[in-house]
Amino acid sequence: MLNFKEGERFAKDTWIDPANIGDLEAIVKINSQLHMDLPNFIWDQKEWILEEIQNGNFFVFRDNGSIGGAICFSADENELEIESLSVSGYEQGKGIGKKLVEFAIEAARQKGIKKVTVESFPGYGVKDFYLKCGFVPDDPPTDIFEGEIFNRFVANI
Numbered sequence: 259m260l261n262f263k264e265g266e267r268f269a270k271d272t273w274i275d276p277a278n279i280g281d282l283e284a285i286v287k288i289n290s291q292l293h294m295d296l297p298n299f300i301w302d303q304k305e306w307i308l309e310e311i312q313n314g315n316f317f318v319f320r321d322n323g324s325i326g327g328a329i330c331f332s333a334d335e336n337e338l339e340i341e342s343l344s345v346s347g348y349e350q351g352k353g354i355g356k357k358l359v360e361f362a363i364e365a366a367r368q369k370g371i372k373k374v375t376v377e378s379f380p381g382y383g384v385k386d387f388y389l390k391c392g393f394v395p396d397d398p399p400t401d402i403f404e405g406e407i408f409n410r411f412v413a414n415i
Contacts, residue, residue: 274361277316277328282308284325285316288344294379296404301342315341317361319354329358331365338366340376359391363415374413379406 277285282304289302300306310316310330319327327345331338340362345354366374376393378384393411400407 274317274319274358276314277311277318279308279311281316281318281325281328282311285311285318285328285344288325288328288346289342291347292342292344292382294381294406296406298404310341317358319345319358321349326352327354327358329362331362333366333369333371336371337373337375338362338369338371340374343376355387356391359388363392363413366415372415374415375410377401377408377410379403379408385409385411 285307286302286304289307291302293299293302307316307330310332313332315332316328316330318325325346326349327343329343330341332341333339340359343355343358345352345358363374366372374393375396376388378388388411391413393413396410396412398410400409402408
């Protein structure tokens with residue numbers, strides 16, 4: 259379990275903490291921005307999100323009680339993988355995504371993990387975001403999911 263300092267506080271009434279069942283609908287709504295019409299696309303599906311919340315893999319950025327963003331990650335002894343990262347449309351550009359990524363990297367450090375990975379479809383337009391967060395293209399930098407190319411990035415910490 260991560261060491262939380264009253265959640266991860268950033269400013270008055272703003273913090274990151276583990277998602278709970280009461281956050282499910284808000285996360286589904288935020289993650290619906292990720293939707294792609296592909297077979298087996300799960301990242302905006304209520305069942306997958308619920309399972310990941312129950313597994314302790316989802317965290318939310320709270321601002322005055324509202325959820326401005328969400329991140330889901332899982333880890334083994336070698337790697338922490340960011341499964342999904344989404345920020346509410348009206349909250350984009352305010353640094354929430356960066357704070358969520360930094361939170362995941364800190365989680366990896368606390369677990370003694372030296373590698374953080376994330377995969378993203380080019381259509382999301384987030385390559386520069388991940389590069390600014392300290393990630394580099396993995397080797398190989400791309401792969402295919404259900405016929406759609408996606409990019410893979412890695413941060414060695």
